[in-house]
Amino acid sequence: MTIKLKCLSHTPLRGLNDPAPDVIAEVDAVLARARADVEAFDPELIVIFAPDHYNGLFYDLMPPFVIATAAVSVGDYMTLPGPLSVERDLALDLARFILDHDVDISLSHRLQVDHGCTQTLEELTGSLTRYPVIPIIINSVAPPFAPYRRIRRLGEVVGQFIATLDKRVLVLGTGGLSHEPPVPLLEGAPEAIGEFLICGRNPTPEARAARQARTVAAGKIYGTELSAQTPLNAEWDQAFIALLLDARLDAVDDFSIEEISKEAGRSTHEVRTWVAAFAALAAARGGYSAQRDYYRPINEWIAGYGVMSAEPR
Numbered sequence: 001m002t003i004k005l006k007c008l009s010h011t012p013l014r015g016l017n018d019p020a021p022d023v024i025a026e027v028d029a030v031l032a033r034a035r036a037d038v039e040a041f042d043p044e045l046i047v048i049f050a051p052d053h054y055n056g057l058f059y060d061l062m063p064p065f066v067i068a069t070a071a072v073s074v075g076d077y078m079t080l081p082g083p084l085s086v087e088r089d090l091a092l093d094l095a096r097f098i099l100d101h102d103v104d105i106s107l108s109h110r111l112q113v114d115h116g117c118t119q120t121l122e123e124l125t126g127s128l129t130r131y132p133v134i135p136i137i138i139n140s141v142a143p144p145f146a147p148y149r150r151i152r153r154l155g156e157v158v159g160q161f162i163a164t165l166d167k168r169v170l171v172l173g174t175g176g177l178s179h180e181p182p183v184p185l186l187e188g189a190p191e192a193i194g195e196f197l198i199c200g201r202n203p204t205p206e207a208r209a210a211r212q213a214r215t216v217a218a219g220k221i222y223g224t225e226l227s228a229q230t231p232l233n234a235e236w237d238q239a240f241i242a243l244l245l246d247a248r249l250d251a252v253d254d255f256s257i258e259e260i261s262k263e264a265g266r267s268t269h270e271v272r273t274w275v276a277a278f279a280a281l282a283a284a285r286g287g288y289s290a291q292r293d294y295y296r297p298i299n300e301w302i303a304g305y306g307v308m309s310a311e312p313r
């Protein structure tokens with residue numbers, strides 16, 4: 001087995017509410033380098049840890065983690081719609097392995113996934129089907145959440161499974177860093193929004209367009225005094241990146257969900273996907289060396305935008 005890792009922020013506002021051209025050029029260059037790395041590595045399997053944003057998972061049955069044996073992109077914002085090339089049997093083997101190692105995980109034989117999963121796949125591979133993939137969705141948006149120590153444990157077990165494979169495996173984490181887009185909360189929500197959060201699958205094109213327009217509008221004022229959303233927190237982001245660079249993964253066991261929400265924004269919990277990805281790499285090969293490829297807080301994208309790479313030492 002050979003293994004590599006990439007973790008990066010996603011943002012559905014890319015192309016819809018862009019920052020200055022020099023920033024776009026910077027990010028394009030970073031992503032082009034990341035894509036070239038992936039091309040050179042030529043993975044035989046991608047394991048992607050991703051969040052969902054009330055497109056596949058709703059409160060009618062909200063799992064802390066779910067592994068998909070088949071997945072289809074809803075094509076929200078500007079992402080590609082359609083099926084992903086999920087390795088069904090291997091995903092099932094992984095689900096059994098995880099359960100056998102005392103971590104509970106849900107299973108979906110037909111999961112709808114959103115930009116939280118597909119944007120990164122598309123950016124790093126050019127499509128949803130280029131390489132065999134296993135999506136593992138970690139609830140990062142719909143509280144209550146499993147504690148960070150459970151995310152680390154999930155990642156470790158996935159890494160132990162990867163270590164048994166005779167394959168080149170790319171592990172991806174997508175989301176974060178600090179940010180708070182206007183994704184509604186169930187607690188205190190008006191009835192119609194509550195109803196959507198419980199069972200809002202397959203919205204009409206009009207409802208999807210309205211959601212997109214709300215997010216774009218939020219992006220236009222994010223980080224100004226006009227915005228009610230928690231602003232980006234570059235200090236928090238840099239400290240989190242430093243923790244990963246130093247391989248101090250056990251420090252996440254002390255993370256307080258409430259404090260992170262307050263300091264860095266409610267959607268910052270998407271970094272759970274990074275925690276799982278790094279824990280998988282560490283467990284697969286007993287240590288890693290990581291690099292920070294990019295970081296910049298980008299208000300227009302509602303994203304503390306970062307990219308990291310890592311591989312075994």
Ligand SMILES: O=C(O)/C=C/c1cccc(O)c1O
Pocket residue numbers: 010011012013053116175176179181182183211215301302303
């Ligand atoms: O779910 C949505 O509609 C919006 C999500 C979003 C917005 C801005 C930045 C992100 O990382 C998002 O996931």
Ligand SMILES: [Fe+2]
Pocket residue numbers: 010051053116175176267270
């Ligand atoms: Fe997100």
